[in-house]
Amino acid sequence: MKYNNIFIGSRLMETITSGLYDGNLNCIREYIQNSIDSKANHIDIFFDNGISDLIIKDDGSGMNKSELENSLGIGTSSKSDENIGWRGIGIWSGVPVSKRIVIITKKKNDKKYRIEINNEIIRQNNLSNKPILDILSISTGDIEELPLGRKESHEEDHFTVIRLESILSTQRYVFNDKEIANYLSREAPVPFDKDNFSFATEIDKWLEEKGVSLPCAIIRFNGLKLYRPPFKSNIYLNKLIKKEFYIKNDLIAVGWFLTGIANEKLREPNCGIYFKKNGFTIGDANLVLRQFSGTYHPWQFGEIHIISKDLHENAARNNFEYNNGNVGLFLKSVGNFIRHLEQLNRYKSQKTSPKQFEKIKENIKNKNYSSIDKDLSLIKERSDRPVSFTSEPSIQVMRDVIDSEFDRYQTELNAIKDQISNKKPNEIKKLEINIDKNAVVKDNMYEFIKMTDKPDNLANSSRSKKPSILLDQVNSELFYNKVILESLIKTRDLLKEQKRFDDNEIIQFVRSANGSEEIFSEAKLPIRCNTKENKKINQNIRFEVMVYAIYDLFANLYKYDILNSSHQWLEDSSKEEKDLLNAEMILIIDSLCRLIEKFKNQKYEVMSMSLPKGSFSAEVLDTFKD
Amino acid sequence: MDVLLIEPEYYTKFPPLGLMKLASYHKSRGDEVKFVRGINYDLEYNPDKIEITSLFTYAWQPVHKAIEYYRKRFPDAEIELGGIYASIMPERLKSIYPFLHIHIGLFDEAERYLPNYDILNGIKKWKDWDSSLVFTSRGCIRKCPFCVVPRLEGAISPVLSNIKDYIYPGHKKIILLDNNFLASPKWKTILKELKDINMPVDFNQGLDARLIDEEKARLLADLKVASHGLTFRFAYDYLEEKSAVSNAIDMLSNYGIKRRYILIYTLYNFYDYNKAIGDTPETFLERINDVLEMKCTIYPMRFEPLDSLKKNQYVSPLWTQNQLDAIPKARRVIGYGGAFPPYDGLVNKFKNAVDFDDAFSLRPEKRTTFKR
Numbered sequence: 002m003k004y005n006n007i008f009i010g011s012r013l014m015e016t017i018t019s020g021l022y023d024g025n026l027n028c029i030r031e032y033i034q035n036s037i038d039s040k041a042n043h044i045d046i047f048f049d050n051g052i053s054d055l056i057i058k059d060d061g062s063g064m065n066k067s068e069l070e071n072s073l074g075i076g077t078s079s080k081s082d083e084n085i086g087w088r089g090i091g092i093w094s095g096v097p098v099s100k101r102i103v104i105i106t107k108k109k110n111d112k113k114y115r116i117e118i119n120n121e122i123i124r125q126n127n128l129s130n131k132p133i134l135d136i137l138s139i140s141t142g143d144i145e146e147l148p149l150g151r152k153e154s155h156e157e158d159h160f161t162v163i164r165l166e167s168i169l170s171t172q173r174y175v176f177n178d179k180e181i182a183n184y185l186s187r188e189a190p191v192p193f194d195k196d197n198f199s200f201a202t203e204i205d206k207w208l209e210e211k212g213v214s215l216p217c218a219i220i221r222f223n224g225l226k227l228y229r230p231p232f233k234s235n236i237y238l239n240k241l242i243k244k245e246f247y248i249k250n251d252l253i254a255v256g257w258f259l260t261g262i263a264n265e266k267l268r269e270p271n272c273g274i275y276f277k278k279n280g281f282t283i284g285d286a287n288l289v290l291r292q293f294s295g296t297y298h299p300w301q302f303g304e305i306h307i308i309s310k311d312l313h314e315n316a317a318r319n320n321f322e323y324n325n326g327n328v329g330l331f332l333k334s335v336g337n338f339i340r341h342l343e344q345l346n347r348y349k350s351q352k353t354s355p356k357q358f359e360k361i362k363e364n365i366k367n368k369n370y371s372s373i374d375k376d377l378s379l380i381k382e383r384s385d386r387p388v389s390f391t392s393e394p395s396i397q398v399m400r401d402v403i404d405s406e407f408d409r410y411q412t413e414l415n416a417i418k419d420q421i422s423n424k425k426p427n428e429i430k431k432l433e434i435n436i437d438k439n440a441v442v443k444d445n446m447y448e449f450i451k452m453t454d455k456p457d458n459l460a461n462s463s464r465s466k467k468p469s470i471l472l473d474q475v476n477s478e479l480f481y482n483k484v485i486l487e488s489l490i491k492t493r494d495l496l497k498e499q500k501r502f503d504d505n506e507i508i509q510f511v512r513s514a515n516g517s518e519e520i521f522s523e524a525k526l527p528i529r530c531n532t533k534e535n536k537k538i539n540q541n542i543r544f545e546v547m548v549y550a551i552y553d554l555f556a557n558l559y560k561y562d563i564l565n566s567s568h569q570w571l572e573d574s575s576k577e578e579k580d581l582l583n584a585e586m587i588l589i590i591d592s593l594c595r596l597i598e599k600f601k602n603q604k605y606e607v608m609s610m611s612l613p614k615g616s617f618s619a620e621v622l623d624t625f626k627d
Numbered sequence: 628m629d630v631l632l633i634e635p636e637y638y639t640k641f642p643p644l645g646l647m648k649l650a651s652y653h654k655s656r657g658d659e660v661k662f663v664r665g666i667n668y669d670l671e672y673n674p675d676k677i678e679i680t681s682l683f684t685y686a687w688q689p690v691h692k693a694i695e696y697y698r699k700r701f702p703d704a705e706i707e708l709g710g711i712y713a714s715i716m717p718e719r720l721k722s723i724y725p726f727l728h729i730h731i732g733l734f735d736e737a738e739r740y741l742p743n744y745d746i747l748n749g750i751k752k753w754k755d756w757d758s759s760l761v762f763t764s765r766g767c768i769r770k771c772p773f774c775v776v777p778r779l780e781g782a783i784s785p786v787l788s789n790i791k792d793y794i795y796p797g798h799k800k801i802i803l804l805d806n807n808f809l810a811s812p813k814w815k816t817i818l819k820e821l822k823d824i825n826m827p828v829d830f831n832q833g834l835d836a837r838l839i840d841e842e843k844a845r846l847l848a849d850l851k852v853a854s855h856g857l858t859f860r861f862a863y864d865y866l867e868e869k870s871a872v873s874n875a876i877d878m879l880s881n882y883g884i885k886r887r888y889i890l891i892y893t894l895y896n897f898y899d900y901n902k903a904i905g906d907t908p909e910t911f912l913e914r915i916n917d918v919l920e921m922k923c924t925i926y927p928m929r930f931e932p933l934d935s936l937k938k939n940q941y942v943s944p945l946w947t948q949n950q951l952d953a954i955p956k957a958r959r960v961i962g963y964g965g966a967f968p969p970y971d972g973l974v975n976k977f978k979n980a981v982d983f984d985d986a987f988s989l990r991p992e993k994r995t996t997f998k999r
Contacts (some may be wrong), residue, residue: 049654049743049745050651050741050743050744050745050795051744051745051795051796051797052796053741053795053796054654099738100792101655103655105656105657113657114654115657117655147628147656147657148628149628149660150629150658150675151629151673152673153628162657164654164655166651166655166740167740167741167792169792170791170792170794171791173796328678347737398996424946545778
């Protein structure tokens with residue numbers, strides 16, 4: 002049968018454009034491949050006019066007029082399989098995503114040429130059944146010569162610029178800065194970031210030794226040099242797995258793999274195993290997993306670089322072409338290797354428990370000994386379980402790494418055990434009780450505040466007839482103790498520091514505040530809420546002193562962790578002392594709350610008059626208002 | 628090639644759309660593009676070509692200033708001038724600047740490009756610009772004698788089939804610059820698309836009241852309108868258009884558009900020498916009263932000849948200078964924002980006036996003495 006134009010319809014165009022490249026960024030890869038095939042040293046990819054136009058600019062050899070014409074052929078290519086692109090369809094890959102594709106190119110000692118493809122015409126006719134040649138003829142403009150500016154050189158300049166103009170609004174969800182940067186670092190033949198990935202040199206050297214050819218073009222996106230993942234080293238165990246894949250004694254691919262320290266899935270983009278050919282990624286991380294039927298925990302990062310020329314990727318470059326018998330064999334061996342990696346993961350997860358160790362260390366730091374025994378026994382139980390190491394030779398290097406990790410853990414484990422057994426059992430117990438008790442004290446106090454009478458009633462009662470039980474206690478000798486005194490000493494220091502009072506001034510100040518000359522005398526009550534000589538004004542001023550005292554007391558008590566060493570005095574107290582302390586704190590808070598309520602309406606007038614400027618009474622009151 | 632695009636420093640509310648499209652056009656040809664407004668003494672650039680735009684003829688001075696400065700600064704570069712002034716008065720320009728290349732009318736090849744908004748970033752006046760400027764059609768179905776559009780753009784023709792792809796990501800508003808949007812064959816698809824996009828839209832050049840029907844009114848009333856207290860704009864230039872204008876307003880009002888937020892442009896001071904007819908102060912007043920009766924807001928538009936070199940100089944044979952002067956004064960004193968909204972005092976004053984002079988007479992200005 003003899004074919005003519007009528008038989009080859011526009012739907013073929015649809016297949017090689019929308020069919021391959023719609024809704025993804027793979028068209029950019031097509032253009033980068035062309036750039037690399039033209040021996041470019043620099044490839045710049047950038048947006049112009051917001052994210053409307055995407056430009057791929059290289060300093061490759063460029064094209065003359067006939068080469069430019071040929072580049073627009075379909076399914077013909079002057080490239081050999083040495084090159085990366087060889088199907089001759091790449092140039093059309095921008096059709097589904099933009100309104101126009103513009104190519105501007107120049108060879109040394111040649112003119113500058115431009116051609117424009119109107120994608121809208123192609124898209125509109127995709128399903129029209131019109132002969133493909135007719136559609137191509139009306140959608141593709143004529144090659145035009147562009148004049149050179151003064152800056153440009155006819156002899157020297159050589160480049161190709163691909164412009165995807167007016168990216169369609171429907172494509173903006175992938176054609177944006179973030180998506181393209183991620184895509185390119187994952188897919189394009191870009192180097193490692195040596196500053197952040199310490200294995201880079203070792204890997205590069207090994208790949209070079211094994212004959213992996215990687216393009217050396219510098220690829221930039223929006224002016225920034227691109228690197229490929231991983232972007233971290235400290236999340237992996239410090240040893241590379243290097244694997245060579247042979248078929249019939251021919252080396253067809255080499256792979257390198259890193260194993261994560263944590264026994265969990267690594268995070269993107271530092272996770273996954275990728276097939277690479279000539280530096281470009283084939284498919285995605287799932288392509289590797291598809292070769293393996295069992296469970297697999299993606300705890301690795303790795304690359305498998307194809308060396309053999311017989312292994313081809315398919316047109317969409319999301320998989321291999323299966324028409325070569327070797328592909329099946331190769332993928333099977335990859336699947337086997339993954340099984341070994343999985344065994345490695347299993348071994349590692351039993352021998353090492355980094356997460357549990359962190360937890361134990363944290364608990365020890367916080368003096369929380371309650372769950373440590375349990376955690377320790379869990380770790381031990383796991384590591385005691387029998388587990389075999391994989392027989393795969395290339396993975397043997399990991400055994401030492403994991404075993405030495407295991408040894409390190411054992412040493413640490415023993416140290417922890419010693420540490421804990423040195424402590425008397427009752428001491429540990431006592432600490433726990435203290436924690437509980439402090440919590441109770443705190444709860445009691447808040448509970449008590451809620452229960453207390455309304456301040457109005459108290460304002461009447463506090464002075465005379467019906468003093469509450471608690472206020473009676475204030476007058477009792479029980480009230481005096483170390484805590485209050487200490488807090489007052491702290492108050493004194495605070496006054497010294499904040500107001501720069503000397504000792505005399507402090508005495509003067511506190512004396513006037515308290516209405517007593519003997520504030521620091523241990524025989525007297527430091528805070529008198531219900532004394533006969535109380536006058537209104539003195540009461541208010543004393544209130545200030547009390548605020549200082551309370552503020553200091555509580556700021557120290559509850560600002561930090563409960564078992565902070567500065568509260569050793571609390572730990573050291575006997576049961577009676579603690580009960581006393583409890584009652585006293587309740588009393589103080591009680592009085593304070595009532596006073597705050599009582600003087601709320603007076604807006605602290607008296608206080609602000611009587612206190613020197615810079616008093617932090619308002620700030621302190623705010624602390625207590627809640 | 629290195630191209631320098633220049634917007635002369637005249638008064639304008641809109642960035643130079645033509646130059647922005649030219650920027651895209653040049654970039655599409657691989658050229659380097661630099662954009663400046665007015666005279667930039669610090670410019671570090673050596674252009675192969677300079678392209679200058681122009682606006683109304685009476686704003687010629689800044690254009691000449693730009694031509695002279697950049698010619699002197701870059702004597703080797705080719706200079707091309709486009710825009711309205713260049714299209715209307717090419718001979719005048721050619722005689723003053725023989726070296727000048729002049730482009731008349733639209734530059735069709737640049738029309739399909741998305742304007743390059745990135746070039747505005749470096750310009751103080753435009754750096755905060757946040758609206759996408761779109762012509763969905765060019766030209767007009769009418770041939771109004773006072774209008775430059777038929778002369779520059781010809782008959783109506785759609786230029787875009789959709790709007791979405793012409794909205795710059797991040798912009799907050801769409802400004803449609805169609806001369807006669809409702810006359811465009813694509814009006815329906817575009818109104819529906821605008822509804823989908825759901826961004827505030829501004830029909831900046833006004834709508835043709837004669838083309839409003841139930842369907843259009845419904846679709847228009849359904850849009851999110853970008854306004855500063857105004858929704859749609861129409862023109863009422865001849866008394867014969869009264870029923871069309873009032874119809875259009877009734878229909879929009881039925882769909883919930885507030886009448887006082889509809890702005891009606893009323894032309895005055897125009898005289899058609901071919902037919903020897905024109906508006907008079909009295910027909911102008913009549914139209915004003917008509918609009919006020921429709922409870923809409925009036926925006927008086929003084930006719931300016933296409934080739935006037937100084938603004939507000941032309942006086943129609945049917946008007947006097949004093950009468951023309953009275954209108955801006957009234958707009959300032961009894962109007963609001965240059966317009967006449969239909970508030971009672973104003974409505975009564977105009978309705979009860981015996982003639983134009985009575986309507987536009989204002990109480991003598993009070994003399995105010997300021998004390999220190």
